[in-house]
Amino acid sequence: MNITVSKRRNLLLIFLLILLRVTTIEPGNAQNPIVQTMYTADPAPMVWNDRLYLYTTHDADGSTWFTMDDWRLYSTNDMVNWTDHGVVLSYSDFEWAKGDAWAAQCIERDGKFYLYVPVISRENNRGAIGVAVADTPLGPFYDPIGKPLAQTDWGDIDPTVFIDDDGQAYLYWGNPNLYYVKLNEDMISYKGEIVKVPLTEESFGKREDDPQRSTLYEEGPWLYKRNDLYYLFWPGGPLPEHIGYSTSHSPEGPWKYGGVVMPAQGRAFTNHPGVIDFRGKTYFFYHNGALPGGGGFTRSVAVEELKFNPDGSIPQLNMTEGIRKGLATLNPYVLNQAETIAYSEGFKSSQNDQVGVFVTANRDGSYIKVRDVDFREKGAAKFTARVGTTHNDPVTLEVRLGSLEGEKIASLRIPRTGGSDRWALVSADIPNVTGIHDIYFVVRGNPKSHLMYFDYWKFSE
Structure with a gap:
């Protein structure tokens, strides 16, 4: 995800200089970052047919701002060898959009794949949430409605989508505010009104010394369910971002602040969570600036195994070299x-x-x-x-x-x-x-x- 363009942009240089002091992971011994052939960010994992698919954004080489034009796809069946499937969608595939390709998420329903993306509308030059549909995770994706799926007054970025056990689908998004809607079964329309989630200290923690933003919530929500508990993961401020989480017994809240999952680390002043269950384990995806030339605008996706305490709380984890043991072997006798x-x-x-x-x-x-x-x-x-x-x-x-x-x-x-x-x-x-x-x-x-x-x-x- 990306911070909203505001006066906070003036703070970025300060944080970049601070973060340059953080050492990178030694490439020769690392599994993280999991993609080294280009800069990637905003990981969005999805499991289908016993394979994990990972949709990402793409930072341009040498970028000094969020220069992002398309969404890419990677996949694995062992969590250590990752296949690059290339570009699956660009903001230019939406005729009504003028840019940019920021954090997105894909989900499968009834044999169709729905990719929810934030772009800039040509009509009013504001952010909006679009949706693209495909018959396979690899695409080709197309715009089925020819217009924004959802738009508010400001800050429509970083959508996360979730289908509950009863079949009801939810779409959350937003920076600096947090919104959600209930999607219809067709996944390309919604019922009722857009709901603005109350950002209370009880729900999202207290931010110190910022009268304009009283809670830690910043952007990039990710909705996940484990047993009967719903988790909302989100990057928290101030910059550089950490990742926090809140829990609820309903996908609509009210939410209760749970603490910090990952502290601010890794040379990128933003972060973005993606949490998924795969082959009996839970994985936590994020991004950092660990590749050579990496930083706040040239980021790289990484992954850790996520553990839970018996009461459902999450012990804090740090950025490491990554997954050390694969879940399967690779067959050399096929192409x-x-x-x-x-x-x-x-x-x-x-x-x-x-x-x-x-x-x-x-x-x-x-x-x-x-x-x-x-x-x-x-x-x-x-x-x-x-x-x-x-x-x-x-x-x-x-x-x-x-x-x-x-x-x-x-x-x-x-x-x-x-x-x-x-x-x-x-x-x-x-x-x-x-x-x-x-x-x-x-x-x-x-x-x-x-x-x-x-x-x-x-x-x-």
Whole structure:
């Protein structure tokens, strides 16, 4: 989510200078941030068909403000290897909108997927909540109503959507105010009036020394249910934001302040919660500025496992290196997208009409790590990859086991194809590899940028 444009903008430089003193996580040992090929923010997880999908916003490289044009999608079945599905929607897909692509959330109902987004209306130059619909989580999404779904006088950003056990759907949003509506079963209209939630100290905690905002609530609500208790997670002020939570026995409140879930950390003065249950665990998504060049306008999504006390309260957690143990292994004997990544350095994500999403190595030593690859007992004997380069100078792809300096099982010369719309298959016999290993794909070469394009890979027995 993003703070409302107001006089608070003048405070951002002060907080940025303070936050620069916070150290980043060491990339070589990290699982967080979970996306390294571009800047991402405002995580919105969704589970469907035993796979976790994560919708994010996208901060432009080198941005000095919230430069955000589209929403992206990532997915995983093991919580350590994440597949980049690229852009699924842009604010320009709404004819009535002029910008921007801030925090959104997607939910499934009756085989349709509804993505709720905040954009700027052309008609009155104010924020509004729109909705897009698709038949799959990957899209394509389209605007079914051709107008805003909801709009108030000010601050219509950061929608969160929730369907209760009785089938009633709720949509919350807002900064500096907090609103909600009851959605109709069609998910693209609502019943009754927009409700403005009372922001009381009992519900959202007390903010010190700010007569204009007496409670901690700032923006970015996330509605979640566990057992019979409803949780509303939200970034709290003043800047830099922490994440707090409130609870209720009804999705309509009244809410009771529960405390701080995550203190202000991580070099980004904003934050945004996303909470989801997946394969018997609960996960807490957020964003920070931990990537190289990261900060308040170049953020990165991360995740932690969330625990609960017996009474339903939440013990405070800190930003860490992330999920250390995967929930499943990866099958190397099927086609695996190169943009399925546990961790990487030196690669950027790209997208075109020929192959969809792919990754580009931008310097010598660029690498991709893939976790928990299971070669089974028989083992692999051959490796194949779809690659390309524009360079005549030698560029090679090394395949290593266990670490960047681990056993090199293959080294493939990348043929000059001429561009990212032209590709070649390269293969190499490898020594028999059995069991479960982390795999490192390491690019070597003298060119200064765009060394190699990488689309997919596969091992054969």
